[in-house]
Amino acid sequence: GAVVSQHPSRVICKSGTSVKIECRSLDFQATTMFWYRQFPKQSLMLMATSNEGSKATYEQGVEKDKFLINHASLTLSTLTVTSAHPEDSSFYICSALRQGATAIQYFGAGTRLSVL
Amino acid sequence: KQEVTQIPAALSVPEGENLVLNCSFTDSAIYNLQWFRQDPGKGLTSLLLIQSSQREQTSGRLNASLDKSSGRSTLYIAASQPGDSATYLCAVENQGGKLIFGQGTELSVKP
Numbered sequence: 001g002a003v004v005s006q007h008p009s010r011v012i013c014k015s016g017t018s019v020k021i022e023c024r025s026l027d028f029q030a031t032t033m034f035w036y037r038q039f040p041k042q043s044l045m046l047m048a049t050s051n052e053g054s055k056a057t058y059e060q061g062v063e064k065d066k067f068l069i070n071h072a073s074l075t076l077s078t079l080t081v082t083s084a085h086p087e088d089s090s091f092y093i094c095s096a097l098r099q100g101a102t103a104i105q106y107f108g109a110g111t112r113l114s115v116l
Numbered sequence: 117k118q119e120v121t122q123i124p125a126a127l128s129v130p131e132g133e134n135l136v137l138n139c140s141f142t143d144s145a146i147y148n149l150q151w152f153r154q155d156p157g158k159g160l161t162s163l164l165l166i167q168s169s170q171r172e173q174t175s176g177r178l179n180a181s182l183d184k185s186s187g188r189s190t191l192y193i194a195a196s197q198p199g200d201s202a203t204y205l206c207a208v209e210n211q212g213g214k215l216i217f218g219q220g221t222e223l224s225v226k227p
């Protein structure tokens with residue numbers, strides 16, 4: 001199966017700082033990647049769709065100025081949580097869409113963000 | 117708006133039992149449905165993907181069925197093992213490749 005690498009796996013930061021999370025497709029090119037957030041005991045909620053070479057599409061209720069997404073290459077998308085607050089603490093997971101006869105999303109291992 | 121519901125929220129069974137996890141969705145206009153496994157604090161592992169034109173998919177001890185008209189899918193796990201303990205997520209894919217997830221079923225298989 002395809003491999004998607006997400007880094008870092010865990011980050012602890014102070015309130016007010018910014019944190020960048022990387023999502024890489026290691027063995028295929030992905031024009032589309034997705035970012036999800038998962039709170040404890042809850043399901044994954046789609047935050048935004050990241051499109052290579054264009055602006056990300058954000059879901060309703062997700063602040064685009066707070067969650068900056070950059071998809072500058074066909075194998076890398078980044079999510080930057082700006083001016084992080086404790087309520088941003090969550091598990092963030094990315095996925096990369098592999099096109100083919102059937103388009104399939106492959107998921108990263110997730111990033112646990114804790115904002116103190 | 118598509119909504120995905122999974123029942124039960126949690127399930128505990130003794131090793132060796134066969135079990136069924138349920139998933140329902142409100143909008144039958146889906147492209148496909150996937151079942152994932154998530155271990156605590158980890159990412160997702162895709163188990164089975166059923167295209168909208170298909171009725172079921174099988175992989176080893178796992179069998180997933182899809183009844184698009186009624187908005188339902190089931191994941192059947194045969195001869196459960198302690199290693200099957202995890203959270204199982206159902207997700208439907210709508211237009212544009214977006215996945216809508218259910219809340220998951222937390223499965224515990226006791227030795």
